[in-house]
Amino acid sequence: MHRLILSLLALLSAGIALVYAKPASPNPIPHRQADGSIIEILKHGDEKAHIVTTTDSLPLISQNGSFYYATLSTSGSPVSSGIVAKSPSLRSADESKVIATLRPKETLNTYASLLSSGKRAQTRGPGLMPTKFPSIGDPKALVILVQFTDVKFTGENPREFFERELNQEGFSDYDATGSAKDWFIANSNGLFRPQFDVYGPVSLPRSMAYYGANNAQGNDIRAVKMIIAACGALDREINYADYDTDNDGIIDNVFIYYAGYGEADYADPNCIWPHSWSLQEAGEEAPVLDGCTLNHYACSSEINGSTHCPDGIGTFVHEFSHVLGLPDLYNTTYASTSAGTPFTPGAYSTLDIGPYNNNGRTPPNYSSYERYALGWMEPLILSKSENCELPPLAESNKAYIVKSLDSKEYYLFENRQQTGNDLYIPGHGMLVWHIDYDERIFARNEVNNNAAHQYVDLVEADGSQIDRDRANDLFPGAARATTFSSSSRPRFSFWSGEAPPVSLHFITEDNSNITFRAVKKGDNPNDDPEASVSDITDSGEPFFTLSGRILSPQCPVDIYSLQGSLIACGVTADTPLDSGVYIILSGDRQAKIIVR
Numbered sequence: 325m326h327r328l329i330l331s332l333l334a335l336l337s338a339g340i341a342l343v344y345a346k347p348a349s350p351n352p353i354p355h356r357q358a359d360g361s362i363i364e365i366l367k368h369g370d371e372k373a374h375i376v377t378t379t380d381s382l383p384l385i386s387q388n389g390s391f392y393y394a395t396l397s398t399s400g401s402p403v404s405s406g407i408v409a410k411s412p413s414l415r416s417a418d419e420s421k422v423i424a425t426l427r428p429k430e431t432l433n434t435y436a437s438l439l440s441s442g443k444r445a446q447t448r449g450p451g452l453m454p455t456k457f458p459s460i461g462d463p464k465a466l467v468i469l470v471q472f473t474d475v476k477f478t479g480e481n482p483r484e485f486f487e488r489e490l491n492q493e494g495f496s497d498y499d500a501t502g503s504a505k506d507w508f509i510a511n512s513n514g515l516f517r518p519q520f521d522v523y524g525p526v527s528l529p530r531s532m533a534y535y536g537a538n539n540a541q542g543n544d545i546r547a548v549k550m551i552i553a554a555c556g557a558l559d560r561e562i563n564y565a566d567y568d569t570d571n572d573g574i575i576d577n578v579f580i581y582y583a584g585y586g587e588a589d590y591a592d593p594n595c596i597w598p599h600s601w602s603l604q605e606a607g608e609e610a611p612v613l614d615g616c617t618l619n620h621y622a623c624s625s626e627i628n629g630s631t632h633c634p635d636g637i638g639t640f641v642h643e644f645s646h647v648l649g650l651p652d653l654y655n656t657t658y659a660s661t662s663a664g665t666p667f668t669p670g671a672y673s674t675l676d677i678g679p680y681n682n683n684g685r686t687p688p689n690y691s692s693y694e695r696y697a698l699g700w701m702e703p704l705i706l707s708k709s710e711n712c713e714l715p716p717l718a719e720s721n722k723a724y725i726v727k728s729l730d731s732k733e734y735y736l737f738e739n740r741q742q743t744g745n746d747l748y749i750p751g752h753g754m755l756v757w758h759i760d761y762d763e764r765i766f767a768r769n770e771v772n773n774n775a776a777h778q779y780v781d782l783v784e785a786d787g788s789q790i791d792r793d794r795a796n797d798l799f800p801g802a803a804r805a806t807t808f809s810s811s812s813r814p815r816f817s818f819w820s821g822e823a824p825p826v827s828l829h830f831i832t833e834d835n836s837n838i839t840f841r842a843v844k845k846g847d848n849p850n851d852d853p854e855a856s857v858s859d860i861t862d863s864g865e866p867f868f869t870l871s872g873r874i875l876s877p878q879c880p881v882d883i884y885s886l887q888g889s890l891i892a893c894g895v896t897a898d899t900p901l902d903s904g905v906y907i908i909l910s911g912d913r914q915a916k917i918i919v920r
Contacts, residue, residue, distance in 0.1 A: 358390040363411050365391060380412045382423065395426040455649030456620070457576045458569055459698040462517045465644075466567045466575070469524030470554045471583035472532040477626055478583075479634070483522050486581055489637065490520035497634070501686045504637045504644070507745065511690045512700045513721045525583070526557045532584060533594035544587075547596050548606040551580060551621045555613060564613040575613070577647045578621045579640075586625030586639070589680075598624040598639050600646035622647055631683050638679030638687040650675055650694055651771045653780050664775040667789035669782045672740070672749050672797070681748035689745045692723035692738040693757050693780060703736060706826045706842045711903060711920050714739040714754060714838040718746060724842075726826060728818045732761040735783075735816070737828070739838040740798065753798030754831060754838045756783040756808065760819055783814050799831045799838075806831045806902070830873060832902040839903045841873075850874050850900065867910050873919055875899045875908070882909045 355363050365376050365384065376384045376391065383394040385404045392404040405426050410419070457463065469486060471477050479485050488503070489495055495503035508516050528535075528550065535550040555564070555578060567575050587597040600622035603610045610617050622643040628635040646652075653675040655666045669676045671688065678688040695701040703725035706712070715722060716739050723738040736757040740746055758781045765771060771779045786796040786803035796802045808816050809827030816824050829849040831840040843849045850872035868877045875883070876898050883892040883899070884907040891906070892899065901919045908915045 355391065357408060358388060359408065361408075361410065361414070363391060363409055378409060378412065382409070384409050393423060393426055396430055455647070456570060456572070456574065457647050457649070459512075459648050459700070460515050462519060463569050463576070464567060465518050465520050465577065465579060465647075466562070466564075467520050467522045467579045467581060468526060468554050468558060469522065469581050469583075470550060471525050471527055472530060472535070473528070474531045474533075475584040477525055482525055482581075482583075482626070485634065487520075487522045489634070490522065490640070498631070498636070499685060500636055501682070501745070501747075502637075504640050507637060507641055507687065510718070510745065511695065512698070515700050516698070520579075523558055523562055524554070526554045528553050528557075532582075532596070536587065536594050536596035538593045544596050544599075547599070547623070548601070548603060548608050548621075550582065550596070551578060551623070552603070552608065552611060552618065554578075554580060555618055556611060559613055562613075564616045564618070568616045573616055574620075575616045575618050576620065578618065579644065579647070580621065580623035581626060582623060583626050585627045585629050586635075588625075588639070589629030590625075590627075591629075595625065596623065598622075598643055600643050620647070628684050630680075636683065636685035636687075638674075638681065638684035641674055641687045642679040645675055645694070648698060650697065651766050651769050651780075652676075653772055655773050656769055657773045666772045666775040666778055667784075668772045668778070669780070670750070670791065670794055672755065672782065672794075678749075686745055686748055688749050689718050689740075691740075691755065691757060692717065692725075692736040693759055695721065696723070696725075696736065706737075707844070708826070708842070709844045709847045710842050712840050712842055714840075716741040716743070716836055718744050726824055728820060728822055730820075733818055733820070734759050735824070739836075741836050751795035751798050751801065752836075753785070753801050753833050754840075755798055756785070757781070758783055777819070783808075785814070787814055800833060830900075830902045832904065834904060841903070848872070866915075867913055868908060868915075870917060870919070873901050873903075875901055875917075877910075879910050883907075884909065 355365055357363060364379050378384060384391040385394045387404055391409045393407050393409050395403060395405040407419075407422065407426075415423070457465075467486065467490065469477065469482055485497070489497070489500070490504045492503050493506060495506065502510075504520065505518060508518055535546045536544050537546075539545050555562075564575050567577075569576055582596055585592065585595045587593060587595040600620075602620045604619055610619050612618075624639045624643050625635060627633070653673050654668050654677065669678075669691075671678050671681055672691070674687045674690060675694070681688055690698075690700075692701060692703060696703055701721050701723065703723040706724050706726045712724060714720075714724070714737065717723065718741070720739075723736050725734055725736055727734040736759065738755050738757070739753070740749060740755050741752045742749060758778075760777070760779045762779060765779055772781070782797055784793075784797045785799045785801045785805040786793060788796065799808065800806045805812075805814075807827070807829050808814070808831065809829070810816055810823055812827075816827060818824065823845060826842045826844050827849075828840045829843055831838070841849060867879050868875055868881055870876070875881075875895075877895055880894045880896050882890065883895060883901075884890055885904070903919050906917050906919065908917060
């Protein structure tokens, strides 16, 4: 699956050229038109879908063997203009004037983010709920402040405060560690740069309890009416069409910040529980504002129930993650099954309880699962024997993936360190994620409700599913889990019973970096052609050999780290070594070896 904005569907139905193959070439491709002329085109995207443009970024549509300039129909869908496309150097001045009337920039605006900075379309991994909000580019997101007859915002200028909390680089009020925009830019490696437009506050004519009181099932009775009333009150001030980025006639999303506390971290049942939903799902008649239908929304509270100060970005990031299509990773039924209670990712994930890290001020970074699903990274495929290195995810945006045959089930391997946004996660090392994408399960937001089969699951390195052992969930960790294979504990396996194509050996954490050796099924973990010995300082016969990662002494030797720490003394037997640099001593003879 691949993350292309929803208006691409219109382009596909209109006949835009598609190639179901490898990623589109970044180089111009010559094409002979039906009239015999040659045009150079560019393709943007990958094997699932791509868009074709001229070399100067005019969108094209293919019909009957030729490319035509695309334009927008009266309904906003891209259609053929009927004008055969030409390379820029072959256009006359009159043709260029006609092309300008086709609104090429408007035709491109729904996927301009894919073209910005010369970036091609990003591959998306399976793992999202249905969504229409773009996850790449510079989209505008609508935020409305709402207060009630009995609960008002505490600050003198709430609009100014929330504009800064959501958008200001380096936001630090109330010990914050950055704004929401900072967080999304850092996690997307600059691919997602949202602008949060803040309006209000709107003073609604009812009390908070009118909207937030609970029904017999514990659900807020009229939270949806708060959304409708707030948007209606600002109809003259806001042009809602500005927040329909794909021009499908539906407002992408509205985010509501309401005054006071949220029920998720405050005892009063009359408070509204932060959530994300839609008017359609709620069974409410959706108003039309500036020609666009109101439907999807999310909301969160002003005040943190623990600090009694303005809430940090944690809850906002969590709820806006749903806007982007990401599911909850906690048990949304809050119930156990015959298989027990699901042990979910906890504080390692912003989609679990991570929004509470540092009292809501520092939600943890997205994992490689979220980044892959949103099109913000392309994990490196492990399918052969090779030595692998994982720098911290926050610095490198790098992860490895092992896929099953159907590609909807896969494992992800990432390096998480307790710095930056991850300062408050429980531990450090290599996190292993087991993903099994089932569209029905994800659409129902029931990803981790069944302990017998969780669909976005952390593999606990120590095998423990106890909260106090969370720090040991990472490899190698205190459990010294240096191997992950079909025979290790925990076990590397797919739900289908299919054997993984590789196993991981010699998992090591050193100076915040993770190294391991991926071993193809059937290969010997110790057969490492990249292992080497160098800088033997004496001129006599070698006093040991190195075969793969196995050190074989020919006399008693001492093994030291490069920093001078003694690792083993008087070694005479074959000894496996993790990747790294070692000093080998025997009397006055010494050698430095590099094991890769």
